[in-house]
Amino acid sequence: MKNTRILTLTALAVAGMMALTGCASQASADAGASPAATGAGTPATELRLGYFANVTHAPALIGLQEGLFEKELGDTTLTTQVFNAGPAAIEALSAGAIDATFIGPNPSINTFIQSQGASARIVAGVATGGAALVVRDGISSPADLAGATLASPQLGNTQDVALRSWLKDEGYSTDTTGGGDVHVTPTENAQTLTLFQQGQLDGAWLPEPWVSRLVVDAGAKVLVDEADLWKDGAFPTTVLLVRKDFLEEHPQTVEALVKGNLDAIAWIGDNPDTVGAEINKKLTADAGKGLSDAVLARALEHVTFSANPHAETFQQLVDNGLAAGTQKKGSIDGLFDLRILNGLLGADGQETVSADGLGED
Structure with a gap:
């Protein structure tokens, strides 16, 4: 009976250790798993x-x-x-x-x-x-942009930042109120197309399809394809x-x-x-x-x-x-x-x- 009891207690101890190990392994797996994989939360209505x-x-x-x-x-x-x-x-x-x-x-x-x-x-x-700086005829290099007025979709958006940082690299100053050596005017994309067609904008840094709309529908040309500024495009x-x-x-x-x-x-x-x-x-x-x-x-x-x-x-x-x-x-x-x-x-x-x-x- 004594030996049987010892074996039983030993088996229980081993089982308990295995359970704890299993829990620890699951906890370790859950720590690196996605929230969805762990079953956390509930589906939204x-x-x-x-x-x-x-x-x-x-x-x-x-x-x-x-x-x-x-x-x-x-x-x-x-x-x-x-x-x-x-x-x-x-x-x-x-x-x-x-x-x-x-x-x-x-x-x-x-x-x-x-x-x-x-x-x-x-x-x-x-x-x-799918983003680029497009410009009017008469602008063929960054040197031609002094005093130009360029549009971006919205102050602080991805293309606005790309335009301003590129202009800085080219030696131009800008500010968030439209001042500086080059005037950046955040403008809604459809309005940018209209203003460009009317000759009120010299260019714009835009996402697609607006780059292509200005090129195909308004005769703009690409001065900077943003892909050329990044490793492997x-x-x-x-x-x-x-x-x-x-x-x-x-x-x-x-x-x-x-x-x-x-x-x-x-x-x-x-x-x-x-x-x-x-x-x-x-x-x-x-x-x-x-x-x-x-x-x-x-x-x-x-x-x-x-x-x-x-x-x-x-x-x-x-x-x-x-x-x-x-x-x-x-x-x-x-x-x-x-x-x-x-x-x-x-x-x-x-x-x-x-x-x-x-x-x-």
């Missing part, structure tokens, strides 16, 4: 999503046009809001009016720094490329940004959104002959008018769609914003949470992406 009516936001346009987001979201209701540029979308995100948005990297950086990391996280990439134009609180409370819903983004990127790659027409349908619904075939074809040639947010470029983007005078100093450590994205990529046998030490991956 509603997802309020922002995006722009730009070709650089084509995965958003296709995801909505083809019902890809709604398919992944299931019972979660999807509502959307269209913005002209990033700072306006950040205002809505900060006010709790939207939960996530397709947006440029610089406004994402700004809100993270200003909130000391409390506002939002980048959960996926969307697009690279890869610079982020659009990322997917989610409110930090929403990500923590509803990781399953964020996973569905990220999956919809991946589905849309794949759809674009799989349907090269019809993607333009489908984008045009959504642009027509959002803006009341679509784009010409020539504009769409040119715009799509200059944009690459990928879920990689190119985190390795973000410190340079911070430096550009500081040089442009459009953002505060601060750390972007923690800006990225790519765990959900990488979980989906890994499950599909695709290569995962890096946060470059700036958050979770």
Whole structure:
């Protein structure tokens, strides 16, 4: 009996140790897993999503046009809001009016720094490329820009920062009130086209399709393709940004959104002959008018769609914003949470992406 009791106690002890080891192993696995994978939070009843009516936001346009987001979201209701540029979308995100948005990297950086990391996280990439400085006839080099008036979509947006930092590198001064050696006037994109056609603007740094609209419809020429300023031509134009609180409370819903983004990127790659027409349908619904075939074809040639947010470029983007005078100093450590994205990529046998030490991956 004594030996039996000893064996029984030993077995219980071993079982207990195995259980504790199992719990420790699970805790260790959960520590590096995405919030959705750990079962944290609950699905949201509603997802309020922002995006722009730009070709650089084509995965958003296709995801909505083809019902890809709604398919992944299931019972979660999807509502959307269209913005002209990033700072306006950040205002809505900060006010709790939207939960996530397709947006440029610089406004994402700004809100993270200003909130000391409390506002939002980048959960996926969307697009690279597709931005340029276009100018009127008579301007053929940076030296011809002295005294010129150039537009950008909005003060502090990604193209505004790119324009101001490039001008500084070329030896020109600018300020946020339109003064300086070159006058930068943030202007809504459609108004920029009109003003350029009227001769009231000398050029503009814009995203697609507005670059192509000014080239094809208004006779502008490209002075600077932003791709030429980055290693291998890869610079982020659009990322997917989610409110930090929403990500923590509803990781399953964020996973569905990220999956919809991946589905849309794949759809674009799989349907090269019809993607333009489908984008045009959504642009027509959002803006009341679509784009010409020539504009769409040119715009799509200059944009690459990928879920990689190119985190390795973000410190340079911070430096550009500081040089442009459009953002505060601060750390972007923690800006990225790519765990959900990488979980989906890994499950599909695709290569995962890096946060470059700036958050979770």
